[in-house]
Amino acid sequence: MLRLTLFLLLILPTTSLAQAEKSFPPGRHGKGELTYIHGVPVLTVKGTPTEMGEQFGKLAVAGAPDLNGLLARFLHDSKQTERYPLIATLARSLKSNIPPHLGEELACAGKVGERDEASMLFANMVADLSSGLGCSTLVIEKERSKTGAPLFGRNFDWQPTKGLTEHTLVVVYKGEGKRAFAAVTFTPITGVISGMNDAGLCVTINEIHLRQSRDKSKFNWKGTPLLYVFRRVLEECGSIEEAEKFLRNLPRTTSCCMTLCDRNGGAVFEMTPTNLEVRPGVNGVDCCTNHFRTDKLCTEKKCWRYDLLSPLQSNEAKLGVAEVFSYLDKVNQGKSTLQSMVFEPGDRILNLAYGEGPATKLAAKRLELGKLFDAK
Numbered sequence: 001m002l003r004l005t006l007f008l009l010l011i012l013p014t015t016s017l018a019q020a021e022k023s024f025p026p027g028r029h030g031k032g033e034l035t036y037i038h039g040v041p042v043l044t045v046k047g048t049p050t051e052m053g054e055q056f057g058k059l060a061v062a063g064a065p066d067l068n069g070l071l072a073r074f075l076h077d078s079k080q081t082e083r084y085p086l087i088a089t090l091a092r093s094l095k096s097n098i099p100p101h102l103g104e105e106l107a108c109a110g111k112v113g114e115r116d117e118a119s120m121l122f123a124n125m126v127a128d129l130s131s132g133l134g135c136s137t138l139v140i141e142k143e144r145s146k147t148g149a150p151l152f153g154r155n156f157d158w159q160p161t162k163g164l165t166e167h168t169l170v171v172v173y174k175g176e177g178k179r180a181f182a183a184v185t186f187t188p189i190t191g192v193i194s195g196m197n198d199a200g201l202c203v204t205i206n207e208i209h210l211r212q213s214r215d216k217s218k219f220n221w222k223g224t225p226l227l228y229v230f231r232r233v234l235e236e237c238g239s240i241e242e243a244e245k246f247l248r249n250l251p252r253t254t255s256c257c258m259t260l261c262d263r264n265g266g267a268v269f270e271m272t273p274t275n276l277e278v279r280p281g282v283n284g285v286d287c288c289t290n291h292f293r294t295d296k297l298c299t300e301k302k303c304w305r306y307d308l309l310s311p312l313q314s315n316e317a318k319l320g321v322a323e324v325f326s327y328l329d330k331v332n333q334g335k336s337t338l339q340s341m342v343f344e345p346g347d348r349i350l351n352l353a354y355g356e357g358p359a360t361k362l363a364a365k366r367l368e369l370g371k372l373f374d375a376k
Helices: 002-021 049-061 067-077 084-093 100-113 117-129 226-236 240-247 304-314 321-330 369-374
Strands: 027-029 032-037 040-047 136-140 151-157 168-175 181-186 194-197 202-207 256-261 266-271 276-279 285-288 337-344 349-354 365-368
Touching: 027 049, 032 049, 040 049, 040 365, 049 100, 049 168, 067 117, 084 117, 100 117, 100 226, 117 226, 136 202, 136 256, 136 266, 136 304, 136 321, 151 202, 151 256, 151 321, 168 349, 168 369, 181 226, 181 349, 181 369, 194 226, 194 337, 202 226, 226 240, 226 256, 240 256, 240 266, 240 276, 256 285, 266 285, 285 304, 304 321, 321 337, 321 349, 349 369, 365 369
Parallel strands: 040 168
Antiparallel strands: 027 032, 032 040, 136 151, 136 285, 151 337, 168 181, 181 194, 194 202, 202 256, 256 266, 266 276, 337 349, 349 365
8 A cells, every 4th residue: 555655655646747737727817817717727818810810829829739740630630631732722711701800819929839821820720621520519599498598509629639639729809999708619710619698699610611501602702710700709709699690790701500698599600602591499498510501502311410309389388507418418429529508698607627528427517608708
């Protein structure tokens, strides 16, 4: 027993050091701060685009572990190593389509974080130029919720490259003249994959390839890259109605579904470069995976994950946060499910589980985003 105790004492410092090397170091830079809440790295950035870019670059990019190695492994795992020069060229051709304030922020983040432009653009435009997202979303309207308010569940499924989950962080943006919002992301992404703003509006992306659209839309090389479309919704809109009006006037590069939820309920926006179809919930439940389902856009409905979620639309059972997580677990995709989360828009709360997949098997951490939005 004594030998075992001495052995543990000898290895614990080494183990702690190894874990620390895989984490973002806490710190401050200008108005920005990176800290840990219930073990989750949370970065708050504030001010002008230049200031926020510098804060993100110093604390989330320069402080991230082995980004070069992560990129190389991701390209290898997703079989894109040989195509990377082409994808990087295409991403650079979309650079001028990034909204100016977000382009300035991205450039500053790359400069301070000492990352080359190609890798920064690739990370933020991979959803436009490369396939891979296979996510599931589930909105429970307030009449079906045990809490009396809407719940929004989401699995983020992606290539399970070694080290990717260690780059997960929650970024709270407080830009001048913009709504405060939080993004659940991976560095060095400055666009939005999943997020909530100070009004309680939540959005997440479900990838759908252009070939899966009945309207036969073509890629719009003059459109706004998708992850920045999602970010602008959180920056500018306070409700689903405002988001719909905003998006109908915003050029988009390619197709996807945007699942939304605000304090009153949810919807799915099925979007292509030329069309936006709104799909409301059925019997108080909204489901979305990776196929269009409206008559105007649908080409294929077969999806085992949707088939496991959609029976909720034909019963009257009420669900709480735990039950939403249990349904997300039913549609997990093993190691590819890197994040699982349930938003509570009414109370502006995020329940987040992340790590080596399936994340649905991991304990969720409760983050009170409202307090972060309201803090001075």
